[in-house]
Structure formats: structure tokens, C-alpha cells
Amino acid sequence: GEDVEQSLFLSVREGDSSVINCTYTDSSSTYLYWYKQEPGAGLQLLTYIFSNMDMKQDQRLTVLLNKKDKHLSLRIADTQTGDSAIYFCAESEIKAAGNKLTFGGGTRVLVKP
């Protein structure tokens, strides 16, 4: 079955770039997602990438995908204190019957002023 792994914690200074890493196991066509969760809240979709792409940029966010190593990263440029949260990587295998998400355990990002 699918498995998604993430590092547990990242500390970064305000204004620096953050890089959050994720590895996954599913080798079929898939979409890969990044969600953000603030304390006590639901998940906010940040961005996603299809497995036939190498990179996607959206304002301060850059997603890089290494299909060979099944490695996904999220880079946040000019990290702000409001970026402190838990970030989840998730994958979804494309199927006709539902695209359930398989999540990693989350990376807690702490932005220090």
C-alpha cells in the first residue's frame, strides 16, 4: 500500500527559506499535495503537483518532485511567522472510484523572529 514519510520538525528564521521534505512509495500515476494545518484547525490546501511534472511554482511556494527517488519537497520563500504550522504531504492515486488521500505524519515548522 501507499506510505508517505516526512521529517518531524523544522526550525527556520523569519525571512529565510524553508524546505520541507517528503518521500512516498506509490509508483502509479498520482497527484501529490501539500496541506497546512494551524493549531485546532482543519487542513488548508496549499498546492499540488501531478507526477509527470518536475516543478510547480505558486507565489512563495515551490514544489519539486524527483520521481526516480519518489521525493517531494516544498520550499517556502521569505518565511514569515504566520507560516508556523504543521505541513502535511499527501498522495492520491488516480482511480475512477475515489481519490482518497494518504498523508504523511506532518512536519511542524517553527518560524523564529
Next chain:
Amino acid sequence: DTGVSQDPRHKITKRGQNVTFRCDPISEHNRLYWYRQTLGQGPEFLTYFQNEAQLEKSRLLSDRFSAERPKGSFSTLEIQRTEQGDSAMYLCASSLRRVLGTDTQYFGPGTRLTVL
């Protein structure tokens, strides 16, 4: 559009009681998903609906759990005879199925269940 809403936001119950949660998806979305998130973990898939049909259930969904989406709009998740291990955040997500591409899931704020 106000996004996905869930009610209640918090529920405290005693072991053995039944609880029911409600999810209202984004209005035009035809798919609705339930996930469970325990402390310090990522969400885990429980079940999903396309319109009113429940098409997949996880092994996590024991026979004490039942979900419905009677008119293809809102959904309810009921847990009977709650156990302390049911304490978790229950998240609902909705999406719009397209012929091609992903159906991006948008999440509600969750219902936090505490079983004493």
C-alpha cells in the same frame, strides 16, 4: 460559498455513549470524504461518498461507525458505544469529480471528539 462546515466543533462524551457528527460540503461538490486524525499524526481515510453512494470504507471503520449522505448533500458520521480510542479529530472534505484530473479535496475545520 462558505467552504466545508462541520458541527459540532467539539464533543465530549462518556464511554459507551453514541455520538453523531455532521458535515456540510461545498455546495456543488459531489464527493465527500471522512478522515480521522489522532494527536501528532496525519489524517487517515475512513470513507467516501459520491453523491449519496458510499463507495469505499477503510478497515479503520469498525461496525460501530456508520456514515450516511442521504440526499447527496450533507453527511453524518455516527459512532456507537464510543471507546476512549475513538478520541480524535474527525475531518470532512469535499471535492468535485471531474472526468480528467484530480478532484482536489477541501477540508472543514473538524470535530474534536473526547471520550472520557
